[in-house]
Amino acid sequence: MLVDDSATILLSISNILGKAGYGVEKAANANEGLNKFKSGVKVDLLITDLNMPGMNGIEFIKEVRKLPTYKFMPILFLTTESQQSKRLEAKAAGASGWLVKPATADELLGTIKLVLR
Protein backbone atom coordinates (compact mmCIF):
# COMPACT_ATOMS: atom_id res chain seq x y z
CA MET A 1 0.00 0.00 0.00
CA LEU A 2 1.20 3.47 -0.86
CA VAL A 3 0.08 6.40 1.34
CA ASP A 4 0.95 9.98 0.36
CA ASP A 5 -0.98 13.25 0.31
CA SER A 6 0.52 14.18 -3.07
CA ALA A 7 -1.51 12.88 -6.03
CA THR A 8 1.61 13.16 -8.21
CA ILE A 9 3.64 10.96 -5.86
CA LEU A 10 0.82 8.41 -5.73
CA LEU A 11 0.68 8.28 -9.52
CA SER A 12 4.43 8.23 -10.20
CA ILE A 13 5.42 5.74 -7.48
CA SER A 14 2.49 3.42 -8.23
CA ASN A 15 3.56 3.47 -11.90
CA ILE A 16 7.12 2.50 -11.01
CA LEU A 17 5.90 -0.28 -8.71
CA GLY A 18 3.37 -1.47 -11.29
CA LYS A 19 6.07 -1.55 -13.94
CA ALA A 20 8.22 -3.65 -11.62
CA GLY A 21 5.37 -6.12 -11.25
CA TYR A 22 3.87 -5.06 -7.90
CA GLY A 23 0.17 -4.49 -7.34
CA VAL A 24 -0.45 -1.14 -5.61
CA GLU A 25 -3.22 -0.11 -3.20
CA LYS A 26 -3.26 3.72 -2.88
CA ALA A 27 -4.42 6.06 -0.11
CA ALA A 28 -4.32 9.89 -0.16
CA ASN A 29 -3.88 10.26 3.62
CA ALA A 30 -3.27 8.30 6.81
CA ASN A 31 -6.96 7.99 7.74
CA GLU A 32 -7.86 6.55 4.35
CA GLY A 33 -4.98 4.08 4.64
CA LEU A 34 -5.96 3.09 8.17
CA ASN A 35 -9.57 2.47 7.09
CA LYS A 36 -8.32 0.17 4.35
CA PHE A 37 -6.20 -1.73 6.84
CA LYS A 38 -9.13 -1.99 9.21
CA SER A 39 -11.23 -3.40 6.38
CA GLY A 40 -8.60 -6.16 6.03
CA VAL A 41 -6.90 -5.22 2.79
CA LYS A 42 -4.19 -7.74 1.89
CA VAL A 43 -0.83 -6.08 1.34
CA ASP A 44 2.78 -7.23 1.73
CA LEU A 45 4.33 -3.81 2.35
CA LEU A 46 3.34 -0.30 3.46
CA ILE A 47 5.10 2.71 1.96
CA THR A 48 4.08 5.95 3.64
CA ASP A 49 4.97 9.63 3.70
CA LEU A 50 5.89 11.21 7.04
CA ASN A 51 4.51 14.74 6.82
CA MET A 52 0.84 14.55 5.92
CA PRO A 53 -2.09 16.76 6.88
CA GLY A 54 -4.05 15.31 9.80
CA MET A 55 -2.41 12.18 11.16
CA ASN A 56 1.33 12.11 10.44
CA GLY A 57 3.22 9.04 9.27
CA ILE A 58 4.53 7.98 12.67
CA GLU A 59 1.11 8.19 14.35
CA PHE A 60 -0.29 6.30 11.37
CA ILE A 61 2.10 3.34 11.62
CA LYS A 62 1.55 3.15 15.38
CA GLU A 63 -2.16 2.66 14.66
CA VAL A 64 -1.39 0.10 11.95
CA ARG A 65 0.86 -1.87 14.27
CA LYS A 66 -2.02 -2.14 16.73
CA LEU A 67 -3.89 -4.28 14.18
CA PRO A 68 -2.81 -7.93 14.68
CA THR A 69 -2.84 -8.75 10.95
CA TYR A 70 -0.22 -6.10 10.22
CA LYS A 71 1.95 -6.52 13.28
CA PHE A 72 4.89 -7.85 11.27
CA MET A 73 4.24 -6.23 7.89
CA PRO A 74 7.31 -4.31 6.56
CA ILE A 75 6.82 -0.54 6.66
CA LEU A 76 8.93 1.82 4.62
CA PHE A 77 8.97 5.62 4.97
CA LEU A 78 9.33 7.64 1.77
CA THR A 79 9.75 11.24 2.89
CA THR A 80 11.65 14.48 2.42
CA GLU A 81 12.60 14.40 6.13
CA SER A 82 16.24 13.47 6.63
CA GLN A 83 16.86 14.03 10.35
CA GLN A 84 18.18 11.15 12.39
CA SER A 85 15.90 11.93 15.33
CA LYS A 86 12.79 11.39 13.19
CA ARG A 87 14.19 8.08 11.94
CA LEU A 88 14.72 6.87 15.46
CA GLU A 89 11.17 7.88 16.28
CA ALA A 90 9.91 5.97 13.24
CA LYS A 91 12.02 2.93 14.11
CA ALA A 92 10.59 2.92 17.63
CA ALA A 93 7.08 3.10 16.13
CA GLY A 94 7.76 -0.05 14.08
CA ALA A 95 9.16 1.16 10.74
CA SER A 96 11.42 -1.19 8.76
CA GLY A 97 13.26 1.34 6.60
CA TRP A 98 13.68 4.96 5.56
CA LEU A 99 14.05 6.42 2.10
CA VAL A 100 14.59 10.14 1.47
CA LYS A 101 12.77 11.86 -1.41
CA PRO A 102 13.53 12.27 -4.25
CA ALA A 103 14.53 8.62 -4.58
CA THR A 104 15.51 7.04 -7.90
CA ALA A 105 13.63 4.03 -9.24
CA ASP A 106 16.63 1.80 -8.49
CA GLU A 107 16.84 3.05 -4.89
CA LEU A 108 13.12 2.55 -4.39
CA LEU A 109 12.91 -0.93 -5.95
CA GLY A 110 16.18 -2.05 -4.35
CA THR A 111 14.99 -1.01 -0.89
CA ILE A 112 11.62 -2.70 -1.42
CA LYS A 113 13.36 -5.95 -2.37
CA LEU A 114 15.50 -5.75 0.75
CA VAL A 115 12.61 -5.13 3.16
CA LEU A 116 10.50 -7.87 1.53
CA ARG A 117 13.32 -10.41 1.78
Place this chain on the structure above:
Amino acid sequence: MDLILLLRRATIVAMIVGIITSGGVYLLHDWFHASVLPALDLSKQVGDSLGTLFVLILGFFTQRLVSIALFRDWMLGLTLREAEQASRADTYVCAAEQVGGELKQVKTFNDVVRGQLNTIVVETEKAAYDITSRLQGIDEIITKLSHFVDSTAQETNDLVAQSELRIDQNRGLIERLDTYIAQRVTEAQSDQERIAAVVGEARSLTKLVDLIKSISGQTNLLALNAAIEAARAGEAGRGFAVVADEVRKLSGEADKAVGQINQGIQQVASSIESQFQDKLAHSNIQQERDALESFSSQLNDLGRNYQEMTAHDAEVLAQVRDSSQRLSSMFMDAMASVQFQDVTRQQIEQVIDALNRLDGHSVLLAERLEQFDDPHFELRPLAAHLDEIYSSYVMSSQRDSHHNALSGGNVTSNDKSGPKVELF
Protein backbone atom coordinates in the same frame (compact mmCIF):
# COMPACT_ATOMS: atom_id res chain seq x y z
CA MET B 1 23.22 71.37 20.98
CA ASP B 2 25.87 70.17 23.35
CA LEU B 3 26.70 71.92 26.61
CA ILE B 4 30.30 72.81 25.65
CA LEU B 5 29.09 74.84 22.68
CA LEU B 6 26.46 76.52 24.85
CA LEU B 7 29.04 77.31 27.53
CA ARG B 8 31.44 78.64 24.94
CA ARG B 9 28.76 80.92 23.47
CA ALA B 10 27.68 82.15 26.96
CA THR B 11 31.32 82.91 27.87
CA ILE B 12 31.87 84.90 24.67
CA VAL B 13 28.67 86.92 25.15
CA ALA B 14 29.38 87.49 28.90
CA MET B 15 32.91 88.70 28.16
CA ILE B 16 31.70 91.10 25.46
CA VAL B 17 28.91 92.43 27.70
CA GLY B 18 31.34 92.62 30.70
CA ILE B 19 33.83 94.67 28.71
CA ILE B 20 31.10 97.02 27.47
CA THR B 21 29.56 97.37 30.93
CA SER B 22 32.93 97.87 32.64
CA GLY B 23 33.86 100.49 30.06
CA GLY B 24 30.53 102.28 30.54
CA VAL B 25 30.86 102.30 34.38
CA TYR B 26 34.43 103.55 34.08
CA LEU B 27 33.49 106.38 31.71
CA LEU B 28 30.20 107.40 33.40
CA HIS B 29 31.21 106.87 37.08
CA ASP B 30 32.31 110.47 37.80
CA TRP B 31 29.47 111.99 35.76
CA PHE B 32 26.98 109.74 37.63
CA HIS B 33 28.21 110.81 41.08
CA ALA B 34 28.73 114.52 40.21
CA SER B 35 25.61 115.20 38.16
CA VAL B 36 23.00 112.46 38.41
CA LEU B 37 22.95 111.76 42.18
CA PRO B 38 22.71 115.46 43.24
CA ALA B 39 20.09 116.08 40.57
CA LEU B 40 18.00 113.16 41.87
CA ASP B 41 18.88 113.99 45.50
CA LEU B 42 20.04 110.48 46.25
CA SER B 43 22.69 109.36 48.71
CA LYS B 44 25.84 107.66 47.37
CA GLN B 45 24.84 104.17 48.71
CA VAL B 46 21.37 104.35 47.19
CA GLY B 47 22.76 105.75 43.99
CA ASP B 48 25.36 102.96 43.69
CA SER B 49 22.77 100.29 44.41
CA LEU B 50 20.38 101.67 41.80
CA GLY B 51 23.29 102.11 39.41
CA THR B 52 24.37 98.46 39.91
CA LEU B 53 20.78 97.27 39.35
CA PHE B 54 20.57 99.35 36.20
CA VAL B 55 23.91 98.00 34.97
CA LEU B 56 22.76 94.39 35.60
CA ILE B 57 19.46 94.91 33.76
CA LEU B 58 21.27 96.63 30.95
CA GLY B 59 23.85 93.82 30.91
CA PHE B 60 21.07 91.22 30.58
CA PHE B 61 19.46 92.94 27.61
CA THR B 62 22.88 93.64 26.12
CA GLN B 63 23.60 89.91 26.32
CA ARG B 64 20.39 89.17 24.37
CA LEU B 65 21.32 91.80 21.77
CA VAL B 66 24.88 90.47 21.47
CA SER B 67 23.46 86.92 21.18
CA ILE B 68 21.11 88.03 18.38
CA ALA B 69 24.02 89.82 16.68
CA LEU B 70 26.35 86.83 16.92
CA PHE B 71 24.07 83.81 16.73
CA ARG B 72 20.83 85.21 15.30
CA ASP B 73 19.05 83.94 18.41
CA TRP B 74 18.40 85.76 21.67
CA MET B 75 19.13 82.61 23.75
CA LEU B 76 22.54 81.70 22.30
CA GLY B 77 20.90 79.44 19.61
CA LEU B 78 18.70 77.42 22.00
CA THR B 79 15.50 78.88 20.62
CA LEU B 80 16.43 77.88 17.05
CA ARG B 81 17.48 74.48 18.25
CA GLU B 82 14.22 73.93 20.07
CA ALA B 83 12.21 74.95 17.05
CA GLU B 84 14.31 72.61 14.91
CA GLN B 85 13.82 69.71 17.31
CA ALA B 86 10.12 70.35 17.48
CA SER B 87 10.02 70.25 13.70
CA ARG B 88 12.04 66.99 13.62
CA ALA B 89 9.77 65.45 16.22
CA ASP B 90 6.78 66.32 14.05
CA THR B 91 8.54 64.77 11.04
CA TYR B 92 9.43 61.65 13.05
CA VAL B 93 5.84 61.20 14.23
CA CYS B 94 4.69 61.65 10.68
CA ALA B 95 7.24 59.07 9.45
CA ALA B 96 6.32 56.67 12.27
CA GLU B 97 2.67 56.93 11.32
CA GLN B 98 3.63 56.27 7.72
CA VAL B 99 5.80 53.24 8.70
CA GLY B 100 3.01 51.94 10.95
CA GLY B 101 0.55 52.24 8.09
CA GLU B 102 2.97 50.48 5.73
CA LEU B 103 3.64 47.71 8.25
CA LYS B 104 -0.08 47.07 8.39
CA GLN B 105 0.01 46.75 4.58
CA VAL B 106 2.70 44.04 4.74
CA LYS B 107 -0.01 41.41 5.19
CA THR B 108 -1.71 42.55 2.00
CA PHE B 109 1.63 42.47 0.24
CA ASN B 110 2.34 39.01 1.60
CA ASP B 111 -1.15 37.87 0.62
CA VAL B 112 -0.20 38.64 -2.97
CA VAL B 113 3.15 36.79 -2.62
CA ARG B 114 1.43 33.87 -0.89
CA GLY B 115 -1.17 33.81 -3.64
CA GLN B 116 1.62 33.63 -6.22
CA LEU B 117 3.39 30.87 -4.33
CA ASN B 118 0.17 28.90 -3.93
CA THR B 119 -0.42 29.28 -7.65
CA ILE B 120 3.09 27.96 -8.28
CA VAL B 121 2.37 24.96 -6.03
CA VAL B 122 -0.93 24.24 -7.78
CA GLU B 123 0.49 24.74 -11.26
CA THR B 124 3.65 22.68 -10.67
CA GLU B 125 1.57 19.94 -9.09
CA LYS B 126 -0.75 19.94 -12.07
CA ALA B 127 2.22 20.03 -14.47
CA ALA B 128 3.96 17.20 -12.61
CA TYR B 129 0.73 15.17 -12.63
CA ASP B 130 0.32 15.82 -16.37
CA ILE B 131 3.94 14.83 -17.00
CA THR B 132 3.38 11.64 -15.02
CA SER B 133 0.17 10.89 -16.94
CA ARG B 134 1.94 11.48 -20.26
CA LEU B 135 4.82 9.28 -19.15
CA GLN B 136 2.24 6.65 -18.31
CA GLY B 137 0.84 6.98 -21.85
CA ILE B 138 4.34 6.71 -23.32
CA ASP B 139 5.00 3.65 -21.18
CA GLU B 140 1.82 1.97 -22.44
CA ILE B 141 3.04 2.50 -26.01
CA ILE B 142 6.51 1.21 -25.08
CA THR B 143 4.95 -1.82 -23.39
CA LYS B 144 2.84 -2.53 -26.48
CA LEU B 145 5.92 -2.10 -28.65
CA SER B 146 7.86 -4.41 -26.37
CA HIS B 147 5.14 -7.06 -26.57
CA PHE B 148 5.02 -6.63 -30.33
CA VAL B 149 8.81 -7.02 -30.50
CA ASP B 150 8.64 -10.14 -28.34
CA SER B 151 5.92 -11.72 -30.46
CA THR B 152 7.69 -10.66 -33.66
CA ALA B 153 10.95 -12.07 -32.35
CA GLN B 154 9.16 -15.34 -31.62
CA GLU B 155 7.68 -15.36 -35.12
CA THR B 156 11.09 -14.52 -36.56
CA ASN B 157 12.63 -17.38 -34.62
CA ASP B 158 9.95 -19.71 -35.97
CA LEU B 159 10.56 -18.38 -39.48
CA VAL B 160 14.30 -18.82 -39.06
CA ALA B 161 13.77 -22.40 -37.90
CA GLN B 162 11.42 -23.05 -40.81
CA SER B 163 13.76 -21.38 -43.27
CA GLU B 164 16.69 -23.41 -41.99
CA LEU B 165 14.61 -26.54 -42.49
CA ARG B 166 13.70 -25.40 -46.00
CA ILE B 167 17.30 -24.53 -46.74
CA ASP B 168 18.34 -27.98 -45.58
CA GLN B 169 15.64 -29.43 -47.77
CA ASN B 170 16.85 -27.26 -50.65
CA ARG B 171 20.39 -28.46 -50.07
CA GLY B 172 19.13 -32.06 -50.29
CA LEU B 173 17.24 -31.16 -53.43
CA ILE B 174 20.36 -29.54 -54.89
CA GLU B 175 22.39 -32.62 -54.06
CA ARG B 176 19.75 -34.80 -55.71
CA LEU B 177 19.78 -32.46 -58.70
CA ASP B 178 23.57 -32.79 -58.93
CA THR B 179 23.25 -36.57 -58.77
CA TYR B 180 20.48 -36.41 -61.36
CA ILE B 181 22.64 -34.22 -63.62
CA ALA B 182 25.53 -36.66 -63.32
CA GLN B 183 23.17 -39.57 -63.97
CA ARG B 184 21.69 -37.75 -66.91
CA VAL B 185 25.14 -37.19 -68.38
CA THR B 186 26.13 -40.81 -67.82
CA GLU B 187 22.83 -42.08 -69.18
CA ALA B 188 23.07 -39.76 -72.20
CA GLN B 189 26.54 -41.03 -72.94
CA SER B 190 25.39 -44.60 -72.46
CA ASP B 191 22.36 -43.96 -74.74
CA GLN B 192 24.66 -42.43 -77.31
CA GLU B 193 26.91 -45.45 -77.22
CA ARG B 194 23.95 -47.86 -77.41
CA ILE B 195 22.40 -46.04 -80.36
CA ALA B 196 25.77 -45.90 -82.07
CA ALA B 197 26.08 -49.67 -81.49
CA VAL B 198 22.57 -50.24 -82.90
CA VAL B 199 23.39 -48.09 -85.94
CA GLY B 200 26.72 -49.92 -86.30
CA GLU B 201 24.97 -53.27 -86.08
CA ALA B 202 22.41 -52.11 -88.61
CA ARG B 203 25.12 -51.00 -90.95
CA SER B 204 27.03 -54.27 -90.38
CA LEU B 205 24.02 -56.06 -91.95
CA THR B 206 25.12 -54.66 -95.31
CA LYS B 207 28.05 -57.11 -95.21
CA LEU B 208 25.56 -59.99 -95.02
CA VAL B 209 23.68 -58.42 -97.90
CA ASP B 210 26.92 -58.23 -99.86
CA LEU B 211 27.53 -61.91 -99.02
CA ILE B 212 24.01 -62.81 -100.22
CA LYS B 213 24.56 -60.66 -103.33
CA SER B 214 27.83 -62.55 -103.98
CA ILE B 215 26.07 -65.89 -103.47
CA SER B 216 23.33 -64.70 -105.80
CA GLY B 217 25.92 -63.70 -108.45
CA GLN B 218 27.64 -67.05 -108.08
CA THR B 219 24.26 -68.78 -108.29
CA ASN B 220 23.45 -66.83 -111.44
CA LEU B 221 26.83 -67.79 -112.89
CA LEU B 222 26.27 -71.39 -111.87
CA ALA B 223 22.78 -71.34 -113.49
CA LEU B 224 24.33 -69.91 -116.65
CA ASN B 225 26.95 -72.69 -116.68
CA ALA B 226 24.19 -75.22 -116.06
CA ALA B 227 22.19 -73.80 -118.99
CA ILE B 228 25.27 -74.05 -121.22
CA GLU B 229 25.88 -77.60 -120.09
CA ALA B 230 22.16 -78.42 -120.58
CA ALA B 231 22.29 -77.05 -124.09
CA ARG B 232 25.36 -79.07 -124.81
CA ALA B 233 23.54 -82.21 -123.56
CA GLY B 234 20.81 -81.57 -126.05
CA GLU B 235 17.41 -83.08 -125.63
CA ALA B 236 18.52 -84.85 -122.52
CA GLY B 237 19.46 -81.64 -120.91
CA ARG B 238 16.25 -79.74 -121.88
CA GLY B 239 14.65 -80.23 -118.45
CA PHE B 240 17.84 -79.31 -116.73
CA ALA B 241 18.00 -76.17 -118.93
CA VAL B 242 14.57 -75.13 -117.64
CA VAL B 243 15.72 -75.63 -114.08
CA ALA B 244 18.88 -73.69 -114.77
CA ASP B 245 16.88 -70.87 -116.29
CA GLU B 246 14.57 -70.79 -113.28
CA VAL B 247 17.58 -70.77 -110.97
CA ARG B 248 19.03 -67.81 -112.91
CA LYS B 249 15.70 -65.93 -112.69
CA LEU B 250 15.60 -66.70 -108.96
CA SER B 251 19.14 -65.47 -108.65
CA GLY B 252 18.16 -62.21 -110.41
CA GLU B 253 15.21 -61.72 -108.04
CA ALA B 254 17.39 -62.54 -105.08
CA ASP B 255 19.86 -59.95 -106.26
CA LYS B 256 17.03 -57.42 -106.63
CA ALA B 257 15.76 -58.31 -103.10
CA VAL B 258 19.25 -57.92 -101.66
CA GLY B 259 19.42 -54.43 -103.16
CA GLN B 260 16.09 -53.54 -101.53
CA ILE B 261 17.23 -55.00 -98.17
CA ASN B 262 20.44 -52.99 -98.32
CA GLN B 263 18.48 -49.85 -99.10
CA GLY B 264 16.12 -50.61 -96.19
CA ILE B 265 19.04 -51.17 -93.79
CA GLN B 266 20.60 -47.86 -94.85
CA GLN B 267 17.30 -46.08 -94.37
CA VAL B 268 16.80 -47.61 -90.87
CA ALA B 269 20.37 -46.66 -89.83
CA SER B 270 19.91 -43.12 -91.14
CA SER B 271 16.51 -42.81 -89.48
CA ILE B 272 17.93 -43.95 -86.07
CA GLU B 273 20.81 -41.54 -86.44
CA SER B 274 18.56 -38.63 -87.41
CA GLN B 275 16.00 -39.47 -84.65
CA PHE B 276 18.60 -39.45 -81.82
CA GLN B 277 21.00 -36.94 -83.29
CA ASP B 278 19.51 -33.96 -81.30
CA LYS B 279 18.96 -35.99 -78.23
CA LEU B 280 22.46 -37.39 -78.17
CA ALA B 281 24.20 -34.23 -79.23
CA HIS B 282 26.86 -33.36 -76.62
CA SER B 283 25.99 -29.63 -76.61
CA ASN B 284 22.39 -30.40 -75.63
CA ILE B 285 23.52 -32.43 -72.67
CA GLN B 286 25.86 -29.60 -71.66
CA GLN B 287 23.03 -27.03 -71.96
CA GLU B 288 20.80 -29.22 -69.86
CA ARG B 289 23.57 -29.58 -67.32
CA ASP B 290 24.22 -25.82 -67.29
CA ALA B 291 20.53 -25.06 -66.82
CA LEU B 292 20.25 -27.49 -63.93
CA GLU B 293 23.42 -26.13 -62.33
CA SER B 294 22.13 -22.57 -62.76
CA PHE B 295 18.86 -23.55 -61.10
CA SER B 296 20.78 -25.22 -58.29
CA SER B 297 22.97 -22.15 -57.84
CA GLN B 298 19.95 -19.80 -57.78
CA LEU B 299 18.28 -22.02 -55.24
CA ASN B 300 21.42 -21.87 -53.14
CA ASP B 301 21.59 -18.05 -53.46
CA LEU B 302 17.95 -17.78 -52.55
CA GLY B 303 18.53 -19.80 -49.40
CA ARG B 304 21.56 -17.75 -48.45
CA ASN B 305 19.76 -14.46 -49.09
CA TYR B 306 16.85 -15.62 -47.01
CA GLN B 307 19.22 -16.57 -44.21
CA GLU B 308 20.87 -13.14 -44.38
CA MET B 309 17.48 -11.46 -44.37
CA THR B 310 16.25 -13.36 -41.32
CA ALA B 311 19.58 -12.68 -39.56
CA HIS B 312 19.17 -8.96 -40.33
CA ASP B 313 15.58 -9.07 -39.06
CA ALA B 314 16.77 -10.72 -35.86
CA GLU B 315 19.45 -8.01 -35.45
CA VAL B 316 16.87 -5.23 -35.98
CA LEU B 317 14.53 -6.85 -33.49
CA ALA B 318 17.34 -7.22 -30.95
CA GLN B 319 18.17 -3.52 -31.42
CA VAL B 320 14.53 -2.52 -31.00
CA ARG B 321 14.23 -4.75 -27.93
CA ASP B 322 17.37 -3.22 -26.42
CA SER B 323 16.07 0.30 -27.12
CA SER B 324 12.72 -0.64 -25.68
CA GLN B 325 14.37 -1.88 -22.47
CA ARG B 326 16.45 1.31 -22.22
CA LEU B 327 13.34 3.41 -22.79
CA SER B 328 11.63 1.47 -20.06
CA SER B 329 14.51 2.17 -17.67
CA MET B 330 14.45 5.88 -18.63
CA PHE B 331 10.72 5.90 -18.05
CA MET B 332 11.23 4.60 -14.51
CA ASP B 333 13.85 7.28 -13.78
CA ALA B 334 11.64 10.01 -15.28
CA MET B 335 8.73 8.81 -13.14
CA ALA B 336 10.91 8.90 -10.04
CA SER B 337 12.21 12.40 -10.82
CA VAL B 338 8.65 13.75 -10.63
CA GLN B 339 9.12 13.61 -6.84
CA PHE B 340 10.91 16.96 -7.20
CA GLN B 341 7.47 18.58 -7.21
CA ASP B 342 6.66 17.22 -3.75
CA VAL B 343 10.04 18.43 -2.46
CA THR B 344 9.50 21.88 -4.00
CA ARG B 345 5.94 22.05 -2.66
CA GLN B 346 7.16 21.48 0.88
CA GLN B 347 9.88 24.11 0.47
CA ILE B 348 7.32 26.64 -0.81
CA GLU B 349 4.98 25.80 2.06
CA GLN B 350 7.86 26.59 4.41
CA VAL B 351 8.30 30.00 2.72
CA ILE B 352 4.54 30.63 3.06
CA ASP B 353 4.81 29.82 6.78
CA ALA B 354 7.67 32.33 7.06
CA LEU B 355 5.52 34.96 5.33
CA ASN B 356 2.71 34.30 7.81
CA ARG B 357 5.15 34.91 10.63
CA LEU B 358 6.30 38.11 8.94
CA ASP B 359 2.66 39.23 8.75
CA GLY B 360 2.21 38.89 12.50
CA HIS B 361 5.52 40.53 13.22
CA SER B 362 4.69 43.52 11.00
CA VAL B 363 1.37 44.06 12.76
CA LEU B 364 3.18 43.87 16.09
CA LEU B 365 5.74 46.47 14.93
CA ALA B 366 2.94 48.81 13.84
CA GLU B 367 1.28 48.44 17.23
CA ARG B 368 4.61 49.13 18.92
CA LEU B 369 4.89 52.42 17.03
CA GLU B 370 1.39 53.37 18.04
CA GLN B 371 1.97 52.42 21.68
CA PHE B 372 5.51 53.79 21.94
CA ASP B 373 4.95 55.06 25.44
CA ASP B 374 3.67 51.72 26.79
CA PRO B 375 6.47 50.33 28.99
CA HIS B 376 4.76 46.90 29.21
CA PHE B 377 4.52 46.33 25.48
CA GLU B 378 5.98 42.89 24.56
CA LEU B 379 7.73 42.68 21.23
CA ARG B 380 8.69 39.15 20.16
CA PRO B 381 11.97 39.46 18.22
CA LEU B 382 12.43 38.11 14.68
CA ALA B 383 15.26 35.90 15.93
CA ALA B 384 12.70 33.82 17.87
CA HIS B 385 10.70 33.32 14.65
CA LEU B 386 13.87 32.31 12.82
CA ASP B 387 14.60 29.66 15.45
CA GLU B 388 11.09 28.27 15.12
CA ILE B 389 11.36 28.24 11.34
CA TYR B 390 14.67 26.39 11.60
CA SER B 391 13.19 23.76 13.88
CA SER B 392 10.38 23.11 11.39
CA TYR B 393 12.73 22.30 8.47
CA VAL B 394 12.56 18.75 7.13
CA MET B 395 15.38 18.78 4.59
CA SER B 396 19.08 19.20 5.19
CA SER B 397 19.19 21.52 2.14
CA GLN B 398 16.78 23.86 3.96
CA ARG B 399 19.02 23.92 7.01
CA ASP B 400 22.09 24.53 4.85
CA SER B 401 20.38 27.46 3.09
CA HIS B 402 19.36 28.87 6.45
CA HIS B 403 22.91 28.76 7.78
CA ASN B 404 24.35 30.15 4.56
CA ALA B 405 21.93 33.09 4.62
CA LEU B 406 22.78 33.91 8.23
CA SER B 407 26.53 33.53 7.84
CA GLY B 408 26.70 34.96 4.33
CA GLY B 409 28.91 32.14 3.14
CA ASN B 410 29.20 28.45 2.42
CA VAL B 411 28.51 26.96 5.77
CA THR B 412 26.95 23.53 6.04
CA SER B 413 24.43 22.94 8.75
CA ASN B 414 25.38 20.90 11.73
CA ASP B 415 22.18 18.90 11.65
CA LYS B 416 22.19 15.16 12.16
CA SER B 417 20.90 13.89 8.85
CA GLY B 418 21.08 10.17 8.17
CA PRO B 419 21.84 8.38 4.87
CA LYS B 420 19.41 8.57 1.98
CA VAL B 421 18.44 4.92 2.36
CA GLU B 422 18.40 3.21 5.72
CA LEU B 423 17.03 -0.13 6.86
CA PHE B 424 16.24 -0.65 10.52
